[in-house]
Amino acid sequence: MDDQKKLAIIATKGTLDWAYPPFILASTAAALGYETQIFFTFYGLQMLRKDLSGLKVSPLGNPGMPMKMPFGPKWFKDISWNIPNAVQSLVPGYESLATVLMKQTIKNNGVATIPELRELCQEAEVKFIACQMTVELFGFEHSDFIDGVEYGGAATFFEFAGESDICLFI
Amino acid sequence: MNFDKELDARGLNCPLPILRCKKSLNEMTSGQTLKVTSTDPGSVKDFAAFAKQTGNELLSSSEAGSEYTFFIKKK
Numbered sequence: 001m002d003d004q005k006k007l008a009i010i011a012t013k014g015t016l017d018w019a020y021p022p023f024i025l026a027s028t029a030a031a032l033g034y035e036t037q038i039f040f041t042f043y044g045l046q047m048l049r050k051d052l053s054g055l056k057v058s059p060l061g062n063p064g065m066p067m068k069m070p071f072g073p074k075w076f077k078d079i080s081w082n083i084p085n086a087v088q089s090l091v092p093g094y095e096s097l098a099t100v101l102m103k104q105t106i107k108n109n110g111v112a113t114i115p116e117l118r119e120l121c122q123e124a125e126v127k128f129i130a131c132q133m134t135v136e137l138f139g140f141e142h143s144d145f146i147d148g149v150e151y152g153g154a155a156t157f158f159e160f161a162g163e164s165d166i167c168l169f170i
Numbered sequence: 171m172n173f174d175k176e177l178d179a180r181g182l183n184c185p186l187p188i189l190r191c192k193k194s195l196n197e198m199t200s201g202q203t204l205k206v207t208s209t210d211p212g213s214v215k216d217f218a219a220f221a222k223q224t225g226n227e228l229l230s231s232s233e234a235g236s237e238y239t240f241f242i243k244k245k
Binding site for chain 2: 024027028031032033109110111112120124
């Protein structure tokens with residue numbers, strides 16, 4: 001009998017912040033002995049690209065995101081920059097700047113980078129499945145993605161998800 | 171306490187201490203003890219949960235200042 005626990009994740013988001021939950025949960029589950037699969041669909045495909053530098057974080061329309069500076073004296077770091085949506089949308093490069101600052105904050109806090117977490121998942125034999133339909137829909141080629149990715153559809157997902165102990169949509 | 175291997179996970183944040191711990195245990199043999207030092211306050215509950223779920227025994231979990239020390243015996 002196969003009594004190994006199973007975790008199935010669907011990853012649908014394509015931003016730097018939303019790349020964390022699937023990779024953190026999958027790598028940790030694998031360390032705990034779970035057999036783990038992530039099904040990447042729609043914008044989640046961004047997380048499988050060879051080049052992950054396109055992953056960005058957008059503070060625009062995200063009132064839950066604290067905007068703080070990752071450098072300078074403590075009083076400066078503690079300031080919460082309340083920048084109106086209208087300004088964020090008008091300033092060119094605002095998203096890229098926010099991403100640079102976020103990456104610095106991640107580094108300062110000893111949090112792993114996305115490429116690092118993805119590699120840890122692969123080392124732990126987490127299976128990555130890309131949704132073939134959305135690969136074509138968005139005009140991607142298999143060569144855009146890292147090695148070791150399998151391609152399938154909804155039925156492929158259910159084959160594993162139906163047997164899973166935990167199933168998450170992220 | 172005696173140990174066979176040591177892991178310095180200071181400065182690392184979730185889930186890295188657990189992942190590094192698992193990697194270290196993989197390189198050890200059954201019955202050996204791993205000492206882990208971390209600074210992540212979340213690791214106290216995480217190492218207890220890791221031990222419970224993987225069957226590796228958490229021999230001790232202690233705190234001194236802002237550092238946490240764990241001794242884990244490999245299953």
